[in-house]
Amino acid sequence: MGTQILTSSLKTLEVLAALADEPRGVGASELARRIGGSRGYVHRQLVTLCAGGWIEQAEDGTYRLSLRVSRLSDAAFTQAGLGHRATAVLEELAAKLDETASLAVLDGDSARIVQRVEVDRLLRVDARIEARMPISDTASGRVLTAWALPHDLDALREAGVATAKDEELERIRRDGFAVSLPNPREPTVAVAAPVFDTRRRVLAALSVVGPTVRFDAEAAASAVVAGAARVTALVSGRG
Incomplete structure (x- = not known):
């Protein structure tokens, strides 16, 4: 029995x-x-x-x-090896754009990097795995909040977490990607696009980041959007 x-x-x-x-x-x-x-x-x-x-x-x-449930989705993401399976896409993007490529998830009130591929360049961006980023001005954070469920976004704001304004989030959804806001303390720029689960809910943000002196984030957007679509296909079993 x-x-x-x-x-x-x-x-x-x-x-x-x-x-x-x-x-x-x-x-x-x-x-x-x-x-x-x-x-x-x-x-x-x-x-x-x-x-x-x-x-x-x-x-x-x-x-x-509650936002506590996001811990389960994050753990499922890690345990299912999706970060590992997305590595090939990150490697191709990093090689194509010659900059650091990362995958980040929403973790509480910040975006957390779960996978990263660097390029061997003298001037490179330090984007450590497990590093946390604010969601209001980083490309990944803006993507994760732009496609977040309305009640999740409301919960963040009610908790006092700074987010982009609604009109900015609407523009990001319309464009299909987000570019980071300027930060005088960190002369880098990033572009990110959403990765969706099988229900078309945002699961992660795929991004590429580089020094502002050489990286054109807007020009790289189409490659990043295509890369995110490939990771979405992996998540749904089509990749």
């Missing part, structure tokens, strides 16, 4: 999956209707998940995923 399945755990995962499908949260009654359970039972599941920090309740009474 096989090990007995915990149906309560399956129901909890079903609740999380249902919340993930909602861009702006959902009430307990509506959620119970969608997953086929009593309101009281689903409400207890929601209260338990709130206590664990996996979801949060908005002022209007609806429930939504």
Whole structure:
């Protein structure tokens, strides 16, 4: 006889999956209707998940995923070896543009580099793996917030995290890429494009960065967008 399945755990995962499908949260009654359970039972599941920090309740009474869930997607990204599988794309981009190529994910209130390929140049950018970058002015951070789910972006702003303005994020989505803002303390410029999961939700940002004295980020944008599309294909199994 096989090990007995915990149906309560399956129901909890079903609740999380249902919340993930909602861009702006959902009430307990509506959620119970969608997953086929009593309101009281689903409400207890929601209260338990709130206590664990996996979801949060908005002022209007609806429930939504918390940013803590991003740790799971980040871990899945790492454990599934997607950073490793994207290395070939990063290597090609780094060789083609002769600059450092990186892959970053949203981690709490910042963008964190999970994979990087450098070029052997005398003047190069120090972009260490696990390095964290602000999301308001870096190319990767602006991409990750431009395509973030609305309630995730709202949660960041409610927590006091600086982000690009809505009109800037709209322009980034329209262009399909983002360029970093000037930083007098760091004379570099980067361009980034989004990598999507199978549901077309942003999973990571692929970027190339180089010193402003030689790197034309706007000119490199098409190559970076194409590279991000290739990594998206790898994620969906088409690569």
